[in-house]
Amino acid sequence: MTLHPVSSTLIDDLRRLIPADRVSAARADREQHSRDQSAHPAHLPDAVVWVQSTAEVSAVLKYAAARRIPVTAWGAGTSIEGNPIPVQGGIVLNFRQMDKILEIHAHDFQVTVQPGVLYKDMNKILARHGLFFAPDPGANASIGGMLANNAAGIRTVKYGATRDNVLALEAVLADGTVIRTGSRSVKQSAGYDLTHLLVGSEGTLAIITAATLKLAPLPEHFSVATAAFPDVAHAAHAVFELIGAGLEPTALELLDTTAIRVMNTEDGINFPETPHLFMEFNGVNEDALTQTLALAGDICRENEAQQYQSGIGREARSRLWEARHRIFEVHLRYFPGKEYFVSDVSVPISNYPALAAAAEKMLAELEIDGSVLGHAGDGNLHVIGFYHADDAATRDKAFLLNKKLVEMALSLDGTSTGEHGVGLGKRKYMVAEHGASAMAVMRQIKTLFDPHGILNPGKVLNE
């Protein structure tokens, strides 16, 4: 698929569609939209457009489709697999000015929003209604970005990923046509499920311009617990038993010794430097919560936890989760001047102990600086690994670890990416994960939706 070189009249053309002050070819603007938070190489777009309406998105796509110009949607730029990097240049559509909360359906536990709204900002407003959107990726991502990557996070163990919490979409097709999918009914059996097809498609099939999301009531009775284990293997085995006991944690996070050490550099955090589980539980009342916490403590101690702390108050809880959410940026500060990779494999919970133990062993054997951590409750494991860009031997070892971890996850009935999406980094594993026949179907779907290949080219599909 060859895309045409961008014409010299691009900016003038776009300014006939969109007010001039929202169309930029300035170097600084292009650089700001050239890379996400991953280590994947930057690539400059030719133009950045700040859209404000579905009609504007449609107008730009109609223009771009006719001229075969790449169009990549941009939310908050917080993804970590290269998902929005405009690797073939063209137009970046920035959605940060399209961030309205269109309607709060409080009685239905639903909200309809534009894609540019940041989820933390949205949740602050929803809290006034006693509600929240549960998928919680840590970074202050945009809802559009979360939809594109099927983002998830520490609350997914209880509430599901973004895909599980979307009821309806408005989206613009590659040729500018606007479609609606799904409905506000929580039950839907009316035809092909376009909603779930578009969620997680990383802006390669259509561009989402509005979404109706499922919300959850803010819990009244909750408590955090932490447990320190002798090694990752014991912690991961406790995870398996906590889930098996049906305790339904609302968060269940694994952090290895290095991750704890990195967190301890943060204000007000001081954990013993051994692998930990951070847990949160809800209860219908304080009694039920106390019983759950006691049972969780028993399970942790049976798995040789030396320390189990529960009944952690609201303030310490906030500090804990904030530190957990900042862990990626804190790692970058802790290992300054280095390149990094972030693995994102996920397996069935019964295979989590094997995966986590292997990850810990690989890091040690390959002598790579980094941490093993993850949303353990749903089988998701991250390794954040660091290396010097100019040290070829270490870099090769880092890439080898990432590759071996994916291969291991696939052999354990898992996936190469639990929540970061395919982006640039996971394309090479798609055939191994899905098989050539399923990938051929995905490629045909891409061609159906985007015959000229203008939507976020170079992503998701294998080359």
Added chain:
Amino acid sequence: MTLHPVSSTLIDDLRRLIPADRVSAARADREQHSRDQSAHPAHLPDAVVWVQSTAEVSAVLKYAAARRIPVTAWGAGTSIEGNPIPVQGGIVLNFRQMDKILEIHAHDFQVTVQPGVLYKDMNKILARHGLFFAPDPGANASIGGMLANNAAGIRTVKYGATRDNVLALEAVLADGTVIRTGSRSVKQSAGYDLTHLLVGSEGTLAIITAATLKLAPLPEHFSVATAAFPDVAHAAHAVFELIGAGLEPTALELLDTTAIRVMNTEDGINFPETPHLFMEFNGVNEDALTQTLALAGDICRENEAQQYQSGIGREARSRLWEARHRIFEVHLRYFPGKEYFVSDVSVPISNYPALAAAAEKMLAELEIDGSVLGHAGDGNLHVIGFYHADDAATRDKAFLLNKKLVEMALSLDGTSTGEHGVGLGKRKYMVAEHGASAMAVMRQIKTLFDPHGILNPGKVLNE
């Protein structure tokens, strides 16, 4: 799309692919596969094949694709929107001999099965592991049928529909190619979501030959409660408040006076003949359960319930749900010799009181025999209406009611079908529900998957 007339050598051809005793053109076999439990007209297939393996499904599809012969998958024949009626004849693939439980992943709360297994049979086996597959359509449907229609039922209010409980599929494409979708990881962000696209596609895109399902632990502490209301409007308003209070019922069923009267003809059932809610709640322990039941009682009484019974024991609970599950067939006995329709609309819960009250009013005003009932907790409403086939005036009124109910549901942000699927009966509402542009995309997806239109032709899409 023109399908070729079936060749006179069809049976001989099929018997070269499949052992002869599993290929039939006998009139009785063809009649058994000519209609489901709906009132949609029967249509005879040309041949019935009892498949036993994915390879056999693939072989038949390869043969049929080359000759443009329709192929329709058949589970238990319990659907009620005409979904598996072979309206263009051809081959029916009966899956009842492909009913193995391939693997129980008890520690992962998952099971991998062939599509022919009946869900009640499967759940009996899973109960030995303390687990169950929660979507519960009432009829003893096959898992394949449930996947095809995205079936749901009384447990969906808590556990979701079939689509929400599927992790991975094996399916055969129209040309015989076998694909795998998804994985056993509960978190998945790796490419386009083919799993959810195939679920609910009613066998028109591919034929599912294996599925990995999410299971739930059987609850230890549960109790049923019933409440009698002066009218449907009050009952429906109580539903809205029960959901809004976050009580998380595991079942919340509405039955109008006629439905109760019909149920009362069953052994051991004797309710006051007014509209009722049947509820079930889980609790982490008996205390929590008692509190929940008390709160539910308060809400019912505030909505003028004259009678609220809770603490119903295990045996009475079984009798109640069995009677609820048999309600469709009991209705057919109660109104003998009549034709019937079953509406299946669904709306956001805040609009449920308006929808339910309107349905009750329409039945009375149009003087149609029938009941208003539904899986109220998730906004799903059924009207079972009866008429004499040879009484044109009554029949027209029945069809009018069904049409007006769909239009009302759509105007209330809902859907024409919450759980029965599009089949034959809802095709005419697809453009009104999704818009012409989204329907055009669905049609292109159909063409992509099934270029010759051999898979269950005449279903799902508008004409």
